[in-house]
Amino acid sequence: MPKIQGPAAILLAALLWSTGGLFIKWIPLPALAVAGGRAAVTTVFYLAILRPNLRRARVSTALAYAGMILTFVGANKLTTAASAVLLQYTGTAWVLIAGYRFFGEKVTKIDIFAVLGCLGGMALCLLDDTRGITWQGNALGAISGAFFAVAVLLMRRDAQAGSESAQASVALGNLFAALLGLSLAGGDLVHGLSWHAGAGLLWLGLMQMGAAYLLFLRGLRTVTASTASLLSLLEPAVSPIWVWLGTGERPGLATLSGGALMLGSLALRALVQR
Numbered sequence: 001m002p003k004i005q006g007p008a009a010i011l012l013a014a015l016l017w018s019t020g021g022l023f024i025k026w027i028p029l030p031a032l033a034v035a036g037g038r039a040a041v042t043t044v045f046y047l048a049i050l051r052p053n054l055r056r057a058r059v060s061t062a063l064a065y066a067g068m069i070l071t072f073v074g075a076n077k078l079t080t081a082a083s084a085v086l087l088q089y090t091g092t093a094w095v096l097i098a099g100y101r102f103f104g105e106k107v108t109k110i111d112i113f114a115v116l117g118c119l120g121g122m123a124l125c126l127l128d129d130t131r132g133i134t135w136q137g138n139a140l141g142a143i144s145g146a147f148f149a150v151a152v153l154l155m156r157r158d159a160q161a162g163s164e165s166a167q168a169s170v171a172l173g174n175l176f177a178a179l180l181g182l183s184l185a186g187g188d189l190v191h192g193l194s195w196h197a198g199a200g201l202l203w204l205g206l207m208q209m210g211a212a213y214l215l216f217l218r219g220l221r222t223v224t225a226s227t228a229s230l231l232s233l234l235e236p237a238v239s240p241i242w243v244w245l246g247t248g249e250r251p252g253l254a255t256l257s258g259g260a261l262m263l264g265s266l267a268l269r270a271l272v273q274r
Contacts, residue, residue, distance in 0.1 A: 021081030036181020041205020065173025079137025087141030117265025124258030
């Protein structure tokens with residue numbers, strides 16, 4: 001791993017994450033085959049590089065993480081990449097609400113503004129009727145956001161017991177996703193695997209998930225959480241652009257409006273926190 005520090009590491013991680021929508025659509029395989037194959041590659045990467053002690057993992061955290069990545073891949077296959085990534089980011093609103101409810105964290109006026117902005121943006125994304133968008137895909141995107149919130153909250157709990165527990169839970173979550181995806185769609189992966197699909201899965205597993213996670217952890221050593229959250233907004237902002245350049249897919253006006261409302265609210269919150 002090159003010696004990249006601070007904000008540059010966070011931005012590069014977000015840039016790698018943003019390629020997920022393009023490669024998920026680019027790989028000519030069903031959603032479960034893509035999700036299972038990517039998770040299998042990421043699991044091997046984590047076990048080889050991080051070498052977490054899986055006995056320290058929390059099963060609840062791992063299940064929430066697995067649910068998040070499985071539903072996100074499914075949403076990308078059924079709706080636009082913009083809708084999928086924006087709906088997942090609505091999990092930030094649920095984290096703010098649940099953080100107050102379960103962790104006693106203080107909620108400020110700007111937090112309430114961000115929550116309302118995220119929920120308003122989610123409503124616009126769900127109402128989009130652009131060609132190519134299905135209600136099933138938008139529903140999966142919203143569910144992915146809920147799983148995202150649960151995973152973040154549980155990882156926050158795990159972090160109180162030490163970073164090793166959180167890393168082990170993420171590795172186990174990828175293992176769960178790999179086992180579920182491949183058990184249900186392993187045949188599709190075997191019969192449909194080509195250099196095209198194989199290269200895409202390697203990129204998703206090694207770079208879009210594996211390397212990005214290491215870069216994000218490195219950046220957090222010197223960057224505050226609010227700054228990291230602001231820099232991470234590069235992912236939902238850039239992801240639809242990659243997909244548009246690679247496939248010609250264009251999100252609808254409602255999705256673009258909802259995305260602008262969500263990203264603007266979250267960016268303003270991060271700036272105020274700084």
